[in-house]
Amino acid sequence: MVTPLEPRFAAGDRVRILDLGKPGHVRTPAYVRGRTGTIERFCGLFENPEERGYGREGRDRIPLYRVHLQQRDLWSGYSGRADDTLEIEIYEHWLAPEETA
Amino acid sequence: MNEAHDHSHAHDHAPSDEDLALTYEEAKFIALKRLLIEKGLITADAIRARMEIDARGTPHQGARMVAKAWSDPNYKARMLGDAKAAAVELGIPVTEAALVALENTPRLHNMIVCTLCSCYPRSLLGEPPAWYVSKAYRSRAVREPRKVLEEFGLDVPDATEVRVHDSNADLRYIVLPMRPEGSGGLSEQQLADLVTRDCLVGVALPRPPAA
Numbered sequence: 001m002v003t004p005l006e007p008r009f010a011a012g013d014r015v016r017i018l019d020l021g022k023p024g025h026v027r028t029p030a031y032v033r034g035r036t037g038t039i040e041r042f043c044g045l046f047e048n049p050e051e052r053g054y055g056r057e058g059r060d061r062i063p064l065y066r067v068h069l070q071q072r073d074l075w076s077g078y079s080g081r082a083d084d085t086l087e088i089e090i091y092e093h094w095l096a097p098e099e100t101a
Numbered sequence: 102m103n104e105a106h107d108h109s110h111a112h113d114h115a116p117s118d119e120d121l122a123l124t125y126e127e128a129k130f131i132a133l134k135r136l137l138i139e140k141g142l143i144t145a146d147a148i149r150a151r152m153e154i155d156a157r158g159t160p161h162q163g164a165r166m167v168a169k170a171w172s173d174p175n176y177k178a179r180m181l182g183d184a185k186a187a188a189v190e191l192g193i194p195v196t197e198a199a200l201v202a203l204e205n206t207p208r209l210h211n212m213i214v215c216t217l218c219s220c221y222p223r224s225l226l227g228e229p230p231a232w233y234v235s236k237a238y239r240s241r242a243v244r245e246p247r248k249v250l251e252e253f254g255l256d257v258p259d260a261t262e263v264r265v266h267d268s269n270a271d272l273r274y275i276v277l278p279m280r281p282e283g284s285g286g287l288s289e290q291q292l293a294d295l296v297t298r299d300c301l302v303g304v305a306l307p308r309p310p311a312a
Binding site for chain 2: 074080087
């Protein structure tokens with residue numbers, strides 16, 4: 001995998017969280033996979049937990065973002081206020097631009 | 102298997118000097134720890150030192166940050182910009198990679214959960230409470246946060262958005278609650294006493310001082 005040096009997304013970009021279907025130490029919970037949201041911020045570069053979780057260290061660091069989602073896009077029949085929200089950290093390879101995903 | 106006392110007979114064997122029978126998970130933990138040490142992947146001292154760092158954390162450290170933010174707008178701005186640096190400024194060593202402060206306002210209430218395990222700013226606040234680690238909180242906080250808050254005794258008005266933060270990866274979070282009404286004349290120390298652990302996770306609000 002070629003690690004991009006520059007983050008691909010910026011705050012405000014619309015994204016889809018991918019369902020890579022990978023086993024192992026992945027940090028993208030099932031309930032957000034396939035959902036769309038907005039980049040809240042670029043958090044910096046971090047070691048890939050899918051490698052670090054198995055002791056494979058010393059690899060390139062990858063971009064991490066916080067993604068802002070609407071609860072109504074996550075759960076059908078969400079019981080709270082219609083515009084309640086959720087924010088979650090997602091590594092770049094789990095994200096695609098909304099329109100091309 | 103716990104075979105300690107599900108039998109009845111005269112006690113002709115020596116009493117055990119273990120504190121408690123180990124659960125399956127505890128036995129697995131000890132076996133894994135020994136194996137890692139034996140293979141030279143980690144040292145017993147490194148494990149001890151890590152536990153020492155976690156034990157240094159206490160909710161009072163987070164409360165000090167909140168009280169200072171309430172008293173000093175410049176500090177508040179720095180805390181919202183980089184909460185880890187703001188902690189270090191008060192002499193609180195934070196070992197987590199990054200710390201983010203989430204500001205409550207009349208229009209926004211923040212709450213924190215880690216749905217995948219139990220990520221928590223341990224070096225700042227100490228070990229998380231048992232409910233934070235429970236599967237019930239981890240699954241329900243994202244799905245029905247208002248109901249969970251209600252069960253904690255916190256009714257968030259409809260005019261206020263509830264924002265759940267899933268602390269699922271590298272960042273760690275604390276909530277900066279609103280300063281309660283009637284706390285005008287209090288010192289920073291007295292203000293800090295109003296801020297409990299649950300306020301910092303976003304499942305409670307600081308109470309005004311008793312009249």
